[in-house]
Amino acid sequence: MTKAEIPLKTERLHTVAPYIGKMRPEIAGWAIETVSKPGDLVYDPFCGSGTVLLEAWLKGRDAVGTDLNPYACLISRAKLNPYMPHDVDNVHEKLDYYATLVAKIKPTVTLDEIPEWVREFYNPETLVDLLAWVKVLKSCNDDFGLACLLSLAHHQRPGFLSYPSSHTVPYLRTKKFPPSEFPELYEYRPVLPRLEKKILRVYNSLPSLDFSLSRNIYQQSASSIETERKVDAIITSPPYMGQLDYARDNRLRLYLMGVENWSALNKEISPSATRFVEEFSACLNSWRKNLRHGGKLAIFVGTTTNTTKKTT
Ligand SMILES: C[S@@+](CC[C@H](N)C(=O)[O-])C[C@H]1O[C@@H](n2cnc3c(N)ncnc32)[C@H](O)[C@@H]1O
Structure with a gap:
C-alpha cells in the first residue's frame, strides 16, 4: 500500500494510552479489510495496545487478542470496552462515586514502601492521590478508567500527573525544567479533574460501536490460545527481535499496575532474535490449529539495523 492509498481518519479511542x-x-484497518469480511473472527496474537483489535471491532468483526504484557492487555481491554456511549451523566456519577471511595482509602495510603525510582516522578501528595485512584479503579474492574488514568501518569504538560518527564518512556526532564525555575511544575496535581477531562475527551468522541460483537483479550502467550470458534484471519506485528523493551519502557505504568519486577517481564516479552525464532515457530503451530481452512495470516515486521560497532 502506498502512502497516498492510506485513509487518514483514525478514532480517538486509539489514543487512550501510549504504547511503544x-x-x-x-x-x-487496511489489513483487516484486505484479509477478512464483516462477521469474521480476527485474532491478534501479539495485540499490544489493541490497534488491530479496535480496527477489527470498528469494521464489524469479532476480535480476540493475546499479549503477555499486563499494561498492553489493559489498554486493549479499555479500547474494546469503553464506557457505554451517550450517557455523560452516568460518567459523572461514576467518577463522583469513585471519588468518595478514594477519599475513604487515601488516609491508609503511605509512600513508605514505594521505591525511590517511582517517588522521584511525583509530588508526594499527587502520588498518594494517584495510588488511591489506581486502587479504586482496579477494585472496581474499571479497565477504561484505569487506562485513561495511566495515560496521565507521566508527561511534562500540566494536564498530566508527574513532574516534567517524557510521555511514552518515563524519563524525568529536570535539566530542561529545573524546579528552581519552574516551581509550578512541581506542585500538587489533583487526579480527579485531570482524569475527568481525559475520560470525557475520549468518551465524547466515541464512534458508533456495535457492542454485540465479541471482544476478548487474554493475558497469555501468543502460542497458547485455543479459540472456541475457528479464526478467520490472524493479523499481527510480533515483537521486534529485541529492538524494543516493552516492559522497561512501560516500567512506571507497570509498577502502578502492581508489576514490581519489570526486568523479568522484559526478558519474556522482548526476546532476543534467537529466542524469538523459537517462540515464533511454536506460534505458527498453534495458529495453524486455530485458523480455519482457507483463513488468512498477515504479519507485519519492521526492519532494523544494528549500528553498534564491534571492537576487535
Ligand atoms: C510490536 S508489539 C505489538 C504492537 C501492537 N500491534 C499495537 O499496535 O500496539 C509486540 C507485542 O508483543 C508482546 N509479546 C511479546 N512476546 C509475547 C508472547 N510470547 N506472547 C504474547 N505477547 C507477546 C509484547 O508485549 C508487545 O506488546
Whole structure:
C-alpha cells in the first residue's frame, strides 16, 4: 500500500494510552479489510495496545487478542470496552462515586514502601492521590478508567500527573525544567479533574460501536490460545527481535499496575532474535490449529539495523 492509498481518519479511542511499537491504525484497518469480511473472527496474537483489535471491532468483526504484557492487555481491554456511549451523566456519577471511595482509602495510603525510582516522578501528595485512584479503579474492574488514568501518569504538560518527564518512556526532564525555575511544575496535581477531562475527551468522541460483537483479550502467550470458534484471519506485528523493551519502557505504568519486577517481564516479552525464532515457530503451530481452512495470516515486521560497532 502506498502512502497516498492510506485513509487518514483514525478514532480517538486509539489514543487512550501510549504504547511503544504501536501499529498505525490505518495500516491495521487496511489489513483487516484486505484479509477478512464483516462477521469474521480476527485474532491478534501479539495485540499490544489493541490497534488491530479496535480496527477489527470498528469494521464489524469479532476480535480476540493475546499479549503477555499486563499494561498492553489493559489498554486493549479499555479500547474494546469503553464506557457505554451517550450517557455523560452516568460518567459523572461514576467518577463522583469513585471519588468518595478514594477519599475513604487515601488516609491508609503511605509512600513508605514505594521505591525511590517511582517517588522521584511525583509530588508526594499527587502520588498518594494517584495510588488511591489506581486502587479504586482496579477494585472496581474499571479497565477504561484505569487506562485513561495511566495515560496521565507521566508527561511534562500540566494536564498530566508527574513532574516534567517524557510521555511514552518515563524519563524525568529536570535539566530542561529545573524546579528552581519552574516551581509550578512541581506542585500538587489533583487526579480527579485531570482524569475527568481525559475520560470525557475520549468518551465524547466515541464512534458508533456495535457492542454485540465479541471482544476478548487474554493475558497469555501468543502460542497458547485455543479459540472456541475457528479464526478467520490472524493479523499481527510480533515483537521486534529485541529492538524494543516493552516492559522497561512501560516500567512506571507497570509498577502502578502492581508489576514490581519489570526486568523479568522484559526478558519474556522482548526476546532476543534467537529466542524469538523459537517462540515464533511454536506460534505458527498453534495458529495453524486455530485458523480455519482457507483463513488468512498477515504479519507485519519492521526492519532494523544494528549500528553498534564491534571492537576487535
Ligand atoms: C510490536 S508489539 C505489538 C504492537 C501492537 N500491534 C499495537 O499496535 O500496539 C509486540 C507485542 O508483543 C508482546 N509479546 C511479546 N512476546 C509475547 C508472547 N510470547 N506472547 C504474547 N505477547 C507477546 C509484547 O508485549 C508487545 O506488546
